[in-house]
Amino acid sequence: MARQGINIGSSANDGTGDPLRTAFKKIDENFVELYGTDNDINTLDANLNVNTFAITTGVTNGDITVTPNGTGSIKLGAIKFKGTSISSDDSTIININEGLVVDGTASVSGALSSATSLTLATGATVTGIDNGALGTSATLLATQGAIKTYVDAQVTASDLDFTTDDSTTNSIDLDSEVLQFSGGTGITTTATGKTVTTKIDSTVATLVGSQTLTNKVLTNPTINAATMTGAVAINGITLNDNTIIANTSNADLELDGSGTGHTKILANATVVGTLNTADIATTGTHTITGQLDAESVRIKDNSITTNASNANLELSANGSGVVDVKKAMTTVGQTVTGNVAITGQFDIDNISISGNGIIATNSGGGININPNATGQVTIGGTVVSVPGMLSTTNLNLTNNLFLGANALITTNVSNADVNIEANGVGSVYVDQLRFKNNNITTHITNANLELNTDGTGTIELQTNTNVTGDLTVSGAFIGSRQTISGAGAINLTTLFTEITTTGTDAYSLANGTVGQVKIITMAVNGGDATITPTTFANGTSMTMDAVHDSVTLIYGASGWVVLASQNVTINA
DSSP: OOOOOOOOOSSTTOSOSOOHHHHHHHHHHHHHHHTOOTTOTTSTTTTEEEETTEEEESSTTOOOOOOOSTTOOEEETTEEEETTEEEETTSOOOOOOSOOOOOSOOOOOSOOOOSSOOOOOTTOOOTTOOOGGGOSOOSOOSSHHHHHHHHHHHOOGGGOOOOOSSSOOOOOOOTTSOOOOOSTTOSOOOSTTOOOOOOOTTSOOOOOSSOOOOSOOOSSOOOOSOOOOSOEEETTEEEETTEEEESSTTOOOOOOOSTTOOOOOOSOOOOOSOOOOSOOOOOSOOOOOSOEEETTEEEETTEEEESSTTOOOOOOOSTTOOOOOOSOOOOSSOOOOSOOOOOSOEEETTEEEETTEEEEOSTTOOOOOOOSTTOOOOOOSSOOOOOSOOOOSOEEOSTTEEEETTTEEEESSTTOOOOOOOSTTOOEEETTEEEETTEEEESSTTOOOOOOOSTTOOOOOOSOOOOOSOOOOOSOOOOOEEEEESSEEEOSSSSEEEEEOSSSEEEEEOOOOTTOEEEEEEEEOSSOEEEEESSBSSOSEEEEOSTTOEEEEEEETTEEEEEEEESOEEEO
């Protein structure tokens, strides 16, 4: 049975997947197929066990057969088994690191080589070897010692002509021995355009004595204590006499220390032309003659300027460091942007700033703080103390209070109130007057309290006014007036009320304050006016039926009492 997949739907709980029963049924059937009975040839545990990185049969002395489909191969790592052949999957050499025993006939169709020795059984032969240079014997001796003895006896120096007929490489494997050429001109090639390569792995080629290399190419060499005469080309540069030159036209010459190392020029250095630097770390004293341009900054003679037109020149310390100017500094029309920290006294013309004080240093000198145009001077702090006299033409305080010329105290907001308030149970004193809570009194014993106006002006007492003591009025006493047309309520906020009737109208009068006086008169007679106080000591109501009818009332403990009346009928 083929493996059964479970439909999980397009998204979580979208209703398109398999139901739980169907899904777990597929899972169960898949496990039944995997863990079937031992008689089921399709199951993994029938006759084959996989355990602890080993594959074994479950049947004693049973074979393990791995058969690919069709012309397929069996691959174990990079080794490929196909039919009766063993080959490399990536065309590399197959190494057999342990002993190899061939009981039958071994056929070698390619080259046969041995890193150490090749041991053949007595009487064994290797066919296909051209041993003409070794003599007429077609059978090699069985041991390595016998082969060495034979070669020493038969091979001479003139026989050492190593050539190949198939363009492959001839190798001389010396292992740990030494290859020495005595006399002659060393290793050379007689063929035109050929290269002689000497490859020595994991060691150093040492040239003994005075050696001359003329027009030779060295690839990645390590050369110790060598003397080279003439121009030496190394990768992209040429060393010639005392000059290092880049080989490619217009190419940069770079000196770069490794990792966090630096490039150091130990002796005097002279730069002819423009020196462009990305990062230069210098140690010691360096003398530069002429003009030095570093990025956008120019140093010439005793001046430090910027190269770009109208560019700013900035002096900035790193981190918490400071810019320390040791000598006296003269500035002409300088603009400082940002924070300036000055430790100690700071003198500017006739002003000295020291500690928390700003002091005028010239005799009798003043300190002027003048904003521009409509700008303002703001003095912060919870408390601003002026030990001496504060002289000002206009003083605009916070919370909309304005002190103007001629002792004017007002607000700078239209229709706003002016509030003068003492702290806690304190009082506000203005000359000989004391203002406390809702009282205006004099703070001079037995002094009179006078309310006077200038010229023909009047004094108006708004809402309820309580007078403690005698009230002396010089001139007319004018109360405020209410005019009412038609039926309605007579107010208690004015002294005088004029009634205009539009028919037989009824009016109400609420209870007042003890001692309050109320005057009521009819101005226009459009019908009878009946006035009913809430509490009336003389009766229940009053009736007016003609123009100029009037009544004067005072409110007492028993309600409204008639002080005087004209043509008014008191209703019982």
